[in-house]
Amino acid sequence: MALGVGFGLIMANFEFGKGFISDWIKPFGTIFINSLKLIAIPLILASLIKGISDLKDITKLSRMGGATIAIYMITTLIAVSIGLIVVNVIKPGNSISDETRIELINAYESDADQKRAVAEDTKNSGPLQALIDVVPSNIVSAASDNKNMLQVIFFSILFGIAMILIPEKKSRPIKDFFDSFNDVILKIIDLIMLCAPYGVFALLATLIVEAPKWDLLKSLLLYSLTLVLGLAILIVLYLIIVKIFTRKSPNYFLKGILPAQLVAFSTSSSAATLPVTMDRVHNHLGVKEEVSSFVLPIGATINMDGTALYQAIAAVFIAQTFGLDLSLGAQLGIILTATLASIGAAAVPSAGIIVLVIVLSQAGIPEAGLALIFAVDRPLDMCRTVVNISGDATVSMLVNKFIKKK
Ligand code: ASP
Numbered sequence: 421m422a423l424g425v426g427f428g429l430i431m432a433n434f435e436f437g438k439g440f441i442s443d444w445i446k447p448f449g450t451i452f453i454n455s456l457k458l459i460a461i462p463l464i465l466a467s468l469i470k471g472i473s474d475l476k477d478i479t480k481l482s483r484m485g486g487a488t489i490a491i492y493m494i495t496t497l498i499a500v501s502i503g504l505i506v507v508n509v510i511k512p513g514n515s516i517s518d519e520t521r522i523e524l525i526n527a528y529e530s531d532a533d534q535k536r537a538v539a540e541d542t543k544n545s546g547p548l549q550a551l552i553d554v555v556p557s558n559i560v561s562a563a564s565d566n567k568n569m570l571q572v573i574f575f576s577i578l579f580g581i582a583m584i585l586i587p588e589k590k591s592r593p594i595k596d597f598f599d600s601f602n603d604v605i606l607k608i609i610d611l612i613m614l615c616a617p618y619g620v621f622a623l624l625a626t627l628i629v630e631a632p633k634w635d636l637l638k639s640l641l642l643y644s645l646t647l648v649l650g651l652a653i654l655i656v657l658y659l660i661i662v663k664i665f666t667r668k669s670p671n672y673f674l675k676g677i678l679p680a681q682l683v684a685f686s687t688s689s690s691a692a693t694l695p696v697t698m699d700r701v702h703n704h705l706g707v708k709e710e711v712s713s714f715v716l717p718i719g720a721t722i723n724m725d726g727t728a729l730y731q732a733i734a735a736v737f738i739a740q741t742f743g744l745d746l747s748l749g750a751q752l753g754i755i756l757t758a759t760l761a762s763i764g765a766a767a768v769p770s771a772g773i774i775v776l777v778i779v780l781s782q783a784g785i786p787e788a789g790l791a792l793i794f795a796v797d798r799p800l801d802m803c804r805t806v807v808n809i810s811g812d813a814t815v816s817m818l819v820n821k822f823i824k825k826k
Contacts, residue, residue, distance in 0.1 A: 428628025513740020
């Protein structure tokens with residue numbers, strides 16, 4: 421990040437600098453963002469189908485399944501709502517000047533034109549159109565366009581449920597297939613992430629020479645602070661929940677989970693942190709092993725409160741920078757898509773920004789905004805991963821309590 425900014429600043433001083441960056445540096449940023457978008461649909465397919473079909477053993481094994489999933493859903497919805505409130509109050513995207521905004525919009529004019537056409541279409545449709553749009557009439561054509569991500573999610577959920585409903589012997593081959601498909605996709609993300617430092621360098625250098633506007637950088641900073649504030653509120657909320665329902669002090673919880681939070685912060689991956697989370701929750705937060713050993717692995721994949729909150733803030737921030745006024749309906753839509761996107765996100769670095777495409781396209785916000793926020797995404801990913809695993813730990817304490825009572 422620092423090298424990209426420095427290089428951009430230096431090049432901005434030379435006559436040929438801007439041309440050089442847009443010809444020779446910017447393409448690498450574009451390639452990088454394209455590769456993130458490329459992996460979105462396969463990732464959703466693989467991780468949702470695998471995630472849902474894994475639930476088979478869980479619901480069979482234990483009555484905790486239902487409670488766990490219900491609490492996970494509730495905490496995620498709360499997280500998205502907090503995100504929406506914080507970003508609407510602080511309005512980090514509104515801090516840029518009209519001049520910069522017009523430049524941004526002009527740069528992405530074709531994208532914006534497209535969105536306007538879509539908006540016009542929706543105006544003329546009935547109240548249940550959103551529901552109709554979720555159900556694809558053809559899965560191949562649905563999967564051929566990132567804009568149809570919700571349709572792909574719908575199909576994946578249906579597919580996963582059907583896999584649970586047929587006899588185990590029959591579903592085994594397809595289950596094995598999707599398990600290994602999922603591993604392959606995660607490896608591809610790994611490979612893409614190896615290039616992340618170069619992508620970030622290119623994106624930031626481009627950002628600096630194309631918009632040497634301090635207000636844009638300032639708004640990115642404000643966006644980061646807004647997100648960190650939202651995440652902090654969530655952590656406080658966990659402490660309150662833990663206190664009310666399990667009578668454990670904030671100190672007890674924080675001391676118990678801190679080592680896992682540090683690992684989450686440094687790896688940016690809930691999956692990589694899982695072994696530590698399980699150890700801390702079982703050995704230091706007093707959760708029975710039978711609870712922690714199944715609540716936490718599901719939580720690592722489907723319960724990402726930090727990521728959900730981030731989706732809401734990032735989407736609204738991008739809309740604000742482009743000067744789009746999101747209606748109440750659009751914001752309610754974000755609650756739904758951000759929840760689904762956080763469930764569909766894999767527990768690996770940067771998965772959150774990949775599935776952000778879903779939220780953006782559904783709300784009619786220019787996907788071009790991805791390039792804008794990717795520049796600062798890594799540190800924010802580290803922070804949201806901390807919250808993701810803290811949320812899992814909180815829910816496992818609740819389920820532990822609930823089971824004891826029963
Ligand atoms: N890195 C996050 C996690 O593993 C997911 C994300 O990118 O938001 O929990």
